[in-house]
Amino acid sequence: MSSEALKTAYVEEVIEGLPAGAVTGRESFRDQWAVVVRSEALGEVMEALRDRWGFRYLIDVTAVDFHPRSPRFQVVYHLWCHERNALLRVKTWVESDPPSVPSMTALWATANWHERECFDLFGIHFDGHPDLRRILLPESWEGHPLRKDYPTEGPDWDVD
Amino acid sequence: MGELTERLILNVGPQHPSTHGVLRVVVELEGEVIVRCRPDIGYLHRGIEKLMESKTYHQCLPLTDRIDYLAGSANNLGFVLAVEKLLGIEVPPRARYLRVIVAEMTRISSHLFWLATHAHDLGAMTPLFYTFREREQLMDLFEAVAGGRLFPCYFRIGGVARDVPNGWTEAVREFCRTFPEKMKDYETLLTKNPIWIKRTKGVGVLTVDEVLDYGLSGPVARGSGIAWDVRRSDPYCGYEEFDFIVPTGENGDTYDRYLVRLEEMRQSARIILQALDRLPSGDIAVDDPTIAYPPKVDVFTKIESLIQHFLLVEEGIRPPKGEVFHHTEAPKGELGFYIVSDGSSHPFRVKVRTPSFVNLQVLSKMAEGRLLADLIALIGTIDIVLADVDR
Secondary structure, three states: OOHHHHHHHHHHHHHHHOOOOOEEEEEEEOOEEEEEEOHHHHHHHHHHHHHOOOOOEEEEEEEEEOOOOOOOEEEEEEEEEOOOOEEEEEEEEEOOOOOEEEOOOOOOOOHHHHHHHHHHHHOOEEEOOOOOOOOOOOOOOOOOOOOOOOOOOOOOOOOO | OOOOOOEEEEEEOOOOHHHOOOOEEEEEEEOOEEEEEEEEOOOOOOOHHHHHOOOOHHHHHHHHHOOOOOOHHHHHHHHHHHHHHHHOOOOOHHHHHHHHHHHHHHHHHHHHHHHHHHHHHOOOOHHHHHHHHHHHHHHHHHHHHHOOOOOOOOEEOOEEOOOOOOOHHHHHHHHHHHHHHHHHHHHHHHOOOHHHHHHHOOOOOOOHHHHHHOOOOOHHHHOOOOOOOHHHHOOOOOHHHOOOOOOOOOOOOHHHHHHHHHHHHHHHHHHHHHHHHOOOOOOOEOOOOOOOOOOHHHHHHOHHHHHHHHHHHHOOOOOOOEEEEEEEEEOOEEEEEEEEEOOOOOOOEEEEEOHHHHHHOOHHHHHOOOEHHHHHHHHHHHOOOHHHHHO
16 A cells, blocks of 8 residues: 555544544645544543544644634644654534634644734634633734634724 | 842843744843743734735735745745645646756755754854855855745745756756765764764653643654654645655754764755756746736736736736645645635635744743753744744
C-alpha cells in the first residue's frame, strides 16, 4: 500500500473506533476526512483521539458561520498524528443559544488562544475556559466581526 | 526579604525596539525576576480573514503577502496550494520547481532577518550588517523575478506569474554557492562567543511534552528534538524529491533553536541548488482558461486571451463546494490555510493558522521565573512577526 493509502486506512480505522453515539456524520473531500461529533461528546472524543489514537497535536481551532441556517455555527478542529502523519478534522455544530461548546484547554494548552480568538471573532463561548477574553480586538469592541451578519465595512459605516 | 519586596508591573511595548512590531507584554516583576507575563496582541489586526470573504480567490492572493511580511512568498505558497487542492489540480513541473526555489530563498531571507534582530536585541550589533548584506542580494533576486521585494506575489493559482528573466538562475546559483562561506561570518561572531552562549544556553527550555501541549511547530519544535517538518512529514510541491536534513536540537533552549535555524539556511541553499540542477523546461502555469491568467503578451494581441483575462478578473474562479486544509512549512513554523467553499467565486470562509500566533502563546511559560533580560532573548527565539500573529 502506498503511504497515502495507509494514512487513509488509518483515519478510517480511527473514525470506526470512535464512540458510536458521538459521531453524527463523516465527510471525505480531496483525501481529507472530517467527522461531525455531537458537542456534548466532544470532550470524550477528543480525549480518545489524543490518548488512544495518537493525535497529540492540535493544529488549529476555528469556526464557520452558516447564517441564516440553523444551527448557525460549526466549530472546527484540526488534529495531527505525528506517528502516522495523518490529518483529521473534527467538527461540531453549536446548537445552544447563546452559542457554546466545551473548552479543550484541559487537553491542550494551545487551545487557550485559539478559543479566545474564536470567542472574539465569532462570539462562541467555550465552557470551562480559564480566561475567556477578547484577544485581537479591544475589550470595548462591540460585535463579532467574522459573523456573516457583521458588515465588512464595520457597523457604523454610513454609505450615504 | 520576600514579603518586603513590592511587585512592579511593567509594560514592555507596544512600542519597543525588541518586540519586533507592536507587541505589548505586561510583566509583573519581583526585583528582576518575572513572576507573571501576559502578552497582549491585536495591535496589527487587519481582518484579513473577513476581507477574503468578499474577494475572488485571485484577489485574496496579495493579502496573503501581508500576513508575514518577512516571508511573503511563503504565505503565497500556502494559499495557492490550498486553493489548488480545493480545485484538485496539479501545476506543471517547472512551476513546481520555481516555487520551491523562491520559497527556500524566502526561508533564508526570513532567517537572516531573524538572526540580525535576535542578535541585535541581545547586544550583538555586528551580525546585522553581515546578514543584511546577503538579505539585500535576495531582495534584488525577488525583485528581478517578481517585481516586488517584500511582497513578491510571484505565485499564482495554477502556476507562477511569469518565467524567470535571463541570467536569474545563474545569479541564484552563485548566491547559493557562496552562501555557506558567508555563513561562517555569522558563526564566528556568535556560535562560540561567550556572551552569546551565556545569554542563550539554558534560556527558555521547552520539553517535548510542552511542545506538543502548546502545539508548537517550526524551528521552535525542532529545537526540542521533534523532527516535525511539513516538507518531510506531509510533502507538498515535490519536496520528497529533494535531499535535505531536518535539523533538530537536544536541549530545547534558545541556543539550540539558534543552531537549528542556521542549519536550516544551509539546507535551504542545498535544496535550491538541487532544484536549479533539475529545473525542467515547459509551461509555468496550468493550461486551463478557467483558472490561470493568460500570458500578458497574448492579452494584448489575441481576442481569446483578452476575454479569458476579462472573465477571470470579473468573475474569478469557481471551485467546487467543499473544504480543505493545507499546511506548509513557512520559515516560522506551520502555516495552514483552511478554506471552505460554497461553490461561488468568493471563499465562504478562510482561516489562516499562522505559526507566530500559536508559538507566541508559550512565551509566558518560558518567561515566568526568569530574569527580565531573558524576556528579550525569548521574544527573539520564538521568531514572531506581529503581522503574522494578528492577521
